Amino acid sequence: MSRKARKSYRISEDTHNIFIKQAGNILSGDPMSVCCGDYRISLDRKDKLANINFISHAHSDHTSSVNTKSKFISSAATANLINARKSIMINYTENIPGMKLLNAGHILGSKQLYLDHEALGRTITYSGDYQMQPSYVAEPIELKETDCLIIDSTYPNPDVVFDEKSEVTYTIQKYSNDKLDRGIVLFQTYSLGKAQEIIKILNESGIIPITTEKISQLNEVHKDHGVKLEYVTDSKESAQLTELLRSNFVYICEHARFDEYKMKLSSTYGRRVFTAVATGFAQTVRFNTDVQFGLSDHADFKQAKEYIDACSPKIIYTYGGNSRIFAENLKKAGYNARPYSDEINSNIPNLEYLAKLQ
Numbered sequence: 001m002s003r004k005a006r007k008s009y010r011i012s013e014d015t016h017n018i019f020i021k022q023a024g025n026i027l028s029g030d031p032m033s034v035c036c037g038d039y040r041i042s043l044d045r046k047d048k049l050a051n052i053n054f055i056s057h058a059h060s061d062h063t064s065s066v067n068t069k070s071k072f073i074s075s076a077a078t079a080n081l082i083n084a085r086k087s088i089m090i091n092y093t094e095n096i097p098g099m100k101l102l103n104a105g106h107i108l109g110s111k112q113l114y115l116d117h118e119a120l121g122r123t124i125t126y127s128g129d130y131q132m133q134p135s136y137v138a139e140p141i142e143l144k145e146t147d148c149l150i151i152d153s154t155y156p157n158p159d160v161v162f163d164e165k166s167e168v169t170y171t172i173q174k175y176s177n178d179k180l181d182r183g184i185v186l187f188q189t190y191s192l193g194k195a196q197e198i199i200k201i202l203n204e205s206g207i208i209p210i211t212t213e214k215i216s217q218l219n220e221v222h223k224d225h226g227v228k229l230e231y232v233t234d235s236k237e238s239a240q241l242t243e244l245l246r247s248n249f250v251y252i253c254e255h256a257r258f259d260e261y262k263m264k265l266s267s268t269y270g271r272r273v274f275t276a277v278a279t280g281f282a283q284t285v286r287f288n289t290d291v292q293f294g295l296s297d298h299a300d301f302k303q304a305k306e307y308i309d310a311c312s313p314k315i316i317y318t319y320g321g322n323s324r325i326f327a328e329n330l331k332k333a334g335y336n337a338r339p340y341s342d343e344i345n346s347n348i349p350n351l352e353y354l355a356k357l358q
């Protein structure tokens with residue numbers, strides 16, 4: 001059905017949609033949801049009124065809606081990663097008519113939600129976490145034109161600019177190889193996504209790192225989904241582990257266990273422990289490590305503009321903790337952007353606004 005033929009908006013009599021009828025909106029506020037025909041779809045948040053929950057990816061700040069009873073729309077990789085982290089296998093589907101999952105390029109299994117449901121009369125895209133730079137563990141982002149873009153605000157300021165991933169990769173490889181001549185290298189990192197990117201980066205320079213049990217479990221899911229990773233887990237004895245521990249090695253642990261591992265490695269092996277962190281926040285925060293690498297799986301402001309230009313939306317809603325400043329900066333750059341929360345709390349019906357758009 002063509003867009004022009006779908007101008008009239010239809011609200012289902014489904015009791016789940018009473019809220020929308022009252023508000024006259026297709027976007028609902030807290031929690032963040034989109035109402036679409038017979039569906040109320042929560043977007044990475046817990047929403048008791050939702051009859052389906054979209055989970056963009058398996059990072060814990062996006063999986064608060066997870067339970068065994070509800071219905072989910074997500075990728076298979078996301079469902080498997082959630083199972084590995086929380087021991088819950090969600091009841092999920094990747095296919096609902098009018099809803100499409102598009103690669104987000106953030107971590108394994110990460111998706112944007114693209115809504116082209118006839119009940120909307122317009123297309124809506126929810127970005128989730130995304131990046132425009134290539135990832136070592138995720139499929140490249142898919143870009144599709146949309147009428148309304150609901151976009152993540154993690155890095156809202158133009159003055160935060162990430163280096164090219166190839167440059168960061170080279171720096172991590174050089175640092176690790178140089179320091180291995182003199183001691184142990186310990187990376188602290190997020191267990192999901194960043195840990196696997198670091199493993200890939202190290203593998204490409206001939207290093208096989210040791211990883212903690214938690215990271216190793218998530219590595220296995222990556223391997224199940226075709227991501228080649230070479231690592232040795234510290235959770236069970238093996239000839240490979242014994243061999244690695246004989247000389248200097250690279251260890252990767254999650255942030256929460258960094259102090260524990262730093263101390264343990266130093267006291268057990270009596271060697272210098274060089275410490276490192278790799279995260280986009282290295283651009284804005286000082287960490288308690290010897291070095292910090294700006295390796296991000298998010299978009300910076302420049303990438304956000306590239307993403308928006310490719311999606312060509314008529315209206316942009318920013319969401320997240322930095323939504324206000326992000327919307328302001330986008331407006332300054334000439335985009336029609338506003339914080340999602342403002343729109344929801346105002347009396348302007350989104351529906352009318354969207355209906356005016358051609």
Ligand SMILES: [Zn+2]
Binds near residue numbers: 057059106129
């Ligand atoms: Zn994320």
